[in-house]
Amino acid sequence: MSDSHKHDQEKLETGTEVTAQPQGRAEQQAAPSGLQTPEEAAEALADRHFDTKLIHFGAEIDPATGASSVPIYQASTFHHFDIYNPPQYDYSRSGSPTRQALEDYISLLEGGAGGYAFASGMAAISAALMIFSAGDHLIVTEDVYGGTYRLLTTILSRMNIETTFVDMTDLEQIKAAWKPNTRGVFMETPSNPTLKITDLGAVAAWAKEHRLITLVDNTFMTPYYQRPIEQGVDIVLHSATKFLGGHSDVLAGLAVARTPELAAQLKKLQNGLGTVLGPQDSWLLIRGMKTLGARMDRSEIGARKLAQWLSAREDIPAVYYPGLADHPGREIQEKQSTGYGAVVSFDVGSEQRAKRLLSRVKLPLVAVSLGAVESILSYPPMMSHAAMPRDVRLERGIADGLLRFSVGLENIDDLIADLDQALAD
Numbered sequence: 001m002s003d004s005h006k007h008d009q010e011k012l013e014t015g016t017e018v019t020a021q022p023q024g025r026a027e028q029q030a031a032p033s034g035l036q037t038p039e040e041a042a043e044a045l046a047d048r049h050f051d052t053k054l055i056h057f058g059a060e061i062d063p064a065t066g067a068s069s070v071p072i073y074q075a076s077t078f079h080h081f082d083i084y085n086p087p088q089y090d091y092s093r094s095g096s097p098t099r100q101a102l103e104d105y106i107s108l109l110e111g112g113a114g115g116y117a118f119a120s121g122m123a124a125i126s127a128a129l130m131i132f133s134a135g136d137h138l139i140v141t142e143d144v145y146g147g148t149y150r151l152l153t154t155i156l157s158r159m160n161i162e163t164t165f166v167d168m169t170d171l172e173q174i175k176a177a178w179k180p181n182t183r184g185v186f187m188e189t190p191s192n193p194t195l196k197i198t199d200l201g202a203v204a205a206w207a208k209e210h211r212l213i214t215l216v217d218n219t220f221m222t223p224y225y226q227r228p229i230e231q232g233v234d235i236v237l238h239s240a241t242k243f244l245g246g247h248s249d250v251l252a253g254l255a256v257a258r259t260p261e262l263a264a265q266l267k268k269l270q271n272g273l274g275t276v277l278g279p280q281d282s283w284l285l286i287r288g289m290k291t292l293g294a295r296m297d298r299s300e301i302g303a304r305k306l307a308q309w310l311s312a313r314e315d316i317p318a319v320y321y322p323g324l325a326d327h328p329g330r331e332i333q334e335k336q337s338t339g340y341g342a343v344v345s346f347d348v349g350s351e352q353r354a355k356r357l358l359s360r361v362k363l364p365l366v367a368v369s370l371g372a373v374e375s376i377l378s379y380p381p382m383m384s385h386a387a388m389p390r391d392v393r394l395e396r397g398i399a400d401g402l403l404r405f406s407v408g409l410e411n412i413d414d415l416i417a418d419l420d421q422a423l424a425d
């Protein structure tokens with residue numbers, strides 16, 4: 001795989017068309033010793049093991065000073081030293097060095113042709129869905145994140161982009177939803193919050209036959225556990241606010257394209273919509289991502305133990321975790337991912353019991369979010385899925401007593417003891 005894509009940089013400020021320029025810091029600055037060309041340098045990065053890529057991604061040392069982290073270029077515009085030779089970066093909406101380092105980093109981790117950083121996960125998802133046009137039809141997983149559901153049903157619907165929601169654990173339902181104007185398939189696996197598993201490779205292969213663009217929200221797995229582009233998916237999306245950032249201190253979104261053509265489209269949408277990530281937040285995200293593997297490993301060990309403990313309790317009607325032996329999607333999960341993740345959802349039986357538990361827990365943050373060093377307990381019916389009408393929510397298995405536990409880095413026995421006291425009658 002070569003990361004050496006080149007984009008036409010649109011000069012919206014001046015209206016001038018400028019020839020394509022290489023953008024990647026990795027390509028330009030990180031040639032390991034003995035390698036001459038940017039292509040060789042990019043290939044050497046791509047050949048490394050994932051854990052090594054997390055730390056040595058091409059921009060980890062500032063070539064100007066040797067500083068041990070990417071500099072924060074807090075600048076909105078860039079001086080043209082030679083008016084006939086515009087600089088690589090001319091205006092920070094179109095491109096900024098700190099954001100570029102992050103964009104190359106996520107593209108390297110996902111194995112894509114180009115990565116793009118946005119002001120939030122929803123900004124990344126919105127930009128990617130702008131690839132589609134009025135009159136297009138999309139097939140979307142039925143238990144998609146609530147914000148994506150709202151975007152599709154209340155905003156894109158007004159622009160005549162039509163959506164059919166289906167249970168994506170069943171490929172036949174996806175096939176049955178196809179229409180002559182279908183242009184895309186949007187997946188989320190494991191899904192939020194009921195952790196259903198979609199077979200990425202099977203859907204991507206079918207979609208290819210129909211020339212559909214496939215997108216997947218990879219927030220729950222991260223590229224540490226799951227790299228959808230390797231399964232043939234076209235666009236990978238992240239709420240980087242979650243595991244990638246990892247510290248509940250930055251709101252960000254990322255999009256990665258499989259092909260240079262789709263990368264160029266995303267780049268154009270990012271610049272055109274202007275919903276870019278600022279340099280400080282780009283830096284924070286890079287900093288958080290360096291420990292992604294260590295955090296995911298540790299949290300997953302806790303999540304497995306928590307899921308088993310909950311399953312063994314008679315007063316918990318349902319536990320959703322793809323690592324449980326009886327999870328219907330476990331086999332597919334093991335085929336396409338190297339882990340089960342750090343999120344466990346469980347139904348305590350009623351709204352009243354869920355609310356009582358939320359008021360009693362002492363360790364987890366009771367909050368809208370997931371994927372941080374601290375555990376986060378959320379109540380989807382009143383938080384992430386509040387935008388979904390109750391009947392639709394219940395139809396999608398999001399019961400009134402459903403809670404979602406994102407396991408952080410605390411000692412898991414302390415977390416379990418805390419839940420135990422909160423569940424007591």
Ligand SMILES: Cc1ncc(COP(=O)(O)O)c(C=O)c1O
Nearest residue numbers: 120121122145192219239241252
């Ligand atoms: C799976 C998933 N996708 C997308 C989003 C939206 O991301 P953001 O809140 O960063 O806009 C979220 C947020 O909770 C999410 O959980």
